[in-house]
Amino acid sequence: MKRVFAPERLDVVAFAAEAASLSADDPVPNYPRLVQELALPTPGAVVHWKAVGEQRTGALGKAEPWMHLVAEATVPLVCQRCLAPVDTLVASDRWFRFVADEATADAQDDESGEDLLVVSRDFDLHALVEDELLMEIPVMPVHEVCPAPLQLSSSDEDFNAAEEAKPNPFAVLGALRSGKPEEGK
Numbered sequence: 012m013k014r015v016f017a018p019e020r021l022d023v024v025a026f027a028a029e030a031a032s033l034s035a036d037d038p039v040p041n042y043p044r045l046v047q048e049l050a051l052p053t054p055g056a057v058v059h060w061k062a063v064g065e066q067r068t069g070a071l072g073k074a075e076p077w078m079h080l081v082a083e084a085t086v087p088l089v090c091q092r093c094l095a096p097v098d099t100l101v102a103s104d105r106w107f108r109f110v111a112d113e114a115t116a117d118a119q120d121d122e123s124g125e126d127l128l129v130v131s132r133d134f135d136l137h138a139l140v141e142d143e144l145l146m147e148i149p150v151m152p153v154h155e156v157c158p159a160p161l162q163l164s165s166s167d168e169d170f171n172a173a174e175e176a177k178p179n180p181f182a183v184l185g186a187l188r189s190g191k192p193e194e195g196k
């Protein structure tokens with residue numbers, strides 16, 4: 012019988028040794044740290060991911076567990092030009108090699124093209140999928156062409172008031188970093 016692997020507590024060594032694979036279409040709300048980055052709640056959106064294990068022989072002739080992970084989701088981010096939601100494809104495609112411990116990972120990190128993770132019998136693949144997607148979120152998501160304001164009758168004053176009511180999150184961050192409230196330029 013084929014062994015069943017659980018994405019929340021993955022036996023990484025066995026997963027690689029059996030060249031097993033796992034995949035799922037998870038609802039975006041199952042990824043709370045990703046949800047925090049979104050412009051809108053997205054109950055219908057899905058995170059599609061697939062992980063494939065592979066055992067390779069390392070430099071010292073020892074078996075090394077590897078994993079290829081692809082993950083993607085199309086999610087509404089806040090456009091940094093107009094502040095309206097902009098549907099954005101967030102996608103990751105990466106190889107990981109599992110090493111014995113944190114010290115080995117630190118020591119080999121610079122010389123490795125792949126990403127290094129610490130081997131585990133109950134590895135949280137779900138958390139890794141979320142980490143990868145968070146890393147791929149663009150710093151400045153923008154529409155290719157921003158939609159025109161919906162209320163065509165609204166005056167420039169209304170539009171400016173709306174802009175001021177929704178500060179750019181990066182401006183807010185800058186103000187926090189500098190330790191003083193944002194001042195009008």
Ligand SMILES: [Zn+2]
Pocket residue numbers: 090091092093094095097153154156157158
């Ligand atoms: Zn826009």
